[in-house]
Amino acid sequence: MKTREYTFFGGIHPRSYKELSNKYPIEEYLPKSQVIIPLQQHIGAPCTPLVKVNDYVKVGQKIGEANGFVSAPVHSSVSGKVVAIEDRPSSSGKLVKSIVIESDGEFNYDDNIKPNEDINNLKPEEIRYIVREAGIVGMGGATFPTMVKLNPPSDKKIDIVILNGAECEPYLTADHRLMLEKPVDIVHGLLAIMKALGASKGYVGIEDNKQDAIKEIRKACKEYAGVEVAVLKTKYPKGSEKHIIKAITGREVPSGKIPADVGVVVDNVGTAFAIAEAIKYGKPLIERVVTVTGEGIMTPKNLRVKIGTPFRELIECCGGFKGIPGKVISGGPMMGIAQYSIDVPVIKGTSGILVLPEDRIALKNPKPCIKCARCVDACPMNLLPLFISAYSLKNDFDKCEEYHALDCIECGSCSYVCPSKRPLVESIRLAKREILRKRRK
Ligand code: SF4
Ligand code: SF4
Numbered sequence: 001m002k003t004r005e006y007t008f009f010g011g012i013h014p015r016s017y018k019e020l021s022n023k024y025p026i027e028e029y030l031p032k033s034q035v036i037i038p039l040q041q042h043i044g045a046p047c048t049p050l051v052k053v054n055d056y057v058k059v060g061q062k063i064g065e066a067n068g069f070v071s072a073p074v075h076s077s078v079s080g081k082v083v084a085i086e087d088r089p090s091s092s093g094k095l096v097k098s099i100v101i102e103s104d105g106e107f108n109y110d111d112n113i114k115p116n117e118d119i120n121n122l123k124p125e126e127i128r129y130i131v132r133e134a135g136i137v138g139m140g141g142a143t144f145p146t147m148v149k150l151n152p153p154s155d156k157k158i159d160i161v162i163l164n165g166a167e168c169e170p171y172l173t174a175d176h177r178l179m180l181e182k183p184v185d186i187v188h189g190l191l192a193i194m195k196a197l198g199a200s201k202g203y204v205g206i207e208d209n210k211q212d213a214i215k216e217i218r219k220a221c222k223e224y225a226g227v228e229v230a231v232l233k234t235k236y237p238k239g240s241e242k243h244i245i246k247a248i249t250g251r252e253v254p255s256g257k258i259p260a261d262v263g264v265v266v267d268n269v270g271t272a273f274a275i276a277e278a279i280k281y282g283k284p285l286i287e288r289v290v291t292v293t294g295e296g297i298m299t300p301k302n303l304r305v306k307i308g309t310p311f312r313e314l315i316e317c318c319g320g321f322k323g324i325p326g327k328v329i330s331g332g333p334m335m336g337i338a339q340y341s342i343d344v345p346v347i348k349g350t351s352g353i354l355v356l357p358e359d360r361i362a363l364k365n366p367k368p369c370i371k372c373a374r375c376v377d378a379c380p381m382n383l384l385p386l387f388i389s390a391y392s393l394k395n396d397f398d399k400c401e402e403y404h405a406l407d408c409i410e411c412g413s414c415s416y417v418c419p420s421k422r423p424l425v426e427s428i429r430l431a432k433r434e435i436l437r438k439r440r441k
Helices: 124-133 174-181 183-197 211-221 241-249 269-281 311-317 374-378 385-393 397-402 413-417 424-440
Strands: 027-029 034-038 062-065 080-089 095-103 160-164 201-207 227-232 264-268 287-293 301-306 325-330 352-357
Touching (some): 027 311, 124 183, 124 269, 160 183, 160 241, 160 269, 174 211, 174 269, 183 211, 183 227, 183 264, 183 269, 201 211, 211 227, 227 241, 269 287, 287 311, 301 311, 311 352, 374 385, 385 397, 397 424, 413 424
Parallel strands (some): 027 301, 160 201, 160 264, 201 227, 287 352
Antiparallel strands (some): 034 095, 287 301
């Protein structure tokens, strides 16, 4: 099997910093006291609570019911007493209605958590049902309900499933460790997705800077027909859906279209692992691997943590801050979200907690654009970030739309290269929000 030579226009090669955590095996961390489970951890409608204050809940018990097709139920990650149902700050930067549970430290499982049949004995609709009931969403950060991807419109035939193991964001190593430590489960998850969709071909796309993971996943693929590793040249943002599809299949997802329009579904390797666990143990999505890292963290680690665990506890588990923290980010440095509090909880899409020390983020005031076009050269979507940003800063969102702001994948490459430190991705993100708000009216 050879490395796919395909590359794309734009993109960047930021320093990876993955060496801070990629050698450390996944450790389990159990929350000390309270977990905060937001009723909206996914793209789509928030859940309705199924419990009330003072109720006793068990691990894996469904505590929030999905509302609508694009939604996903939420489950308790501990056993204990519900102490509040109220708005709490979330890592998305918004207040989200959340169920707060005081753990009894026992981790008693709900009686409904039972293993399912082997994948070979499950029908496609049974796999879809398990995935839906387990509340599985895209775990690379997108948090799109996986059930929706497994139910494409009837006129769209899916023949290829890609597992995204690129993990191209600097610093993050959660997917890398999962591929090293749980390759067989990841491949089982891939086979389940393929069966649910009737797809004949499955790939695990991994960048060539993770040779050890390539080896392990290849070994796990060996006994199955139709599944293989696709080795990709390392380049940011290779892990974006459109770029990984083009790299592996040669198919191009047109502007305004989705992968299903070209017969492909892309899921994260963590999502596939969650599906395998939901089938094997009947376990809903109540935990995930989080990389806690950065030069501002004493001892970077990859932790398997319960959903709802506050960031503060995980930072303490890693020895606390090293020096004065300059910025705490949920996710990676390119697409992550800066946090104002470390009392927000881990949600299904939290791939990492990154702490950058003060001197790494010395805030530079943006300077005027010098029309150097570096942002244009770096944009993997062939956009003109300088113009979209300038129009956005003037609140001219119609012009932003004309310049295809909605095609921006918010990869941050333009901001990364801009010598004037212009707030490019932030202003383009705002423009996208305003264009979509206007369309909804
Ligand atoms: S305009 Fe969007 S897609 Fe292009 S480089 Fe900037 S953030 Fe990435
Ligand atoms: S990289 Fe920055 S300074 Fe250069 S053209 Fe783009 S916005 Fe202007």
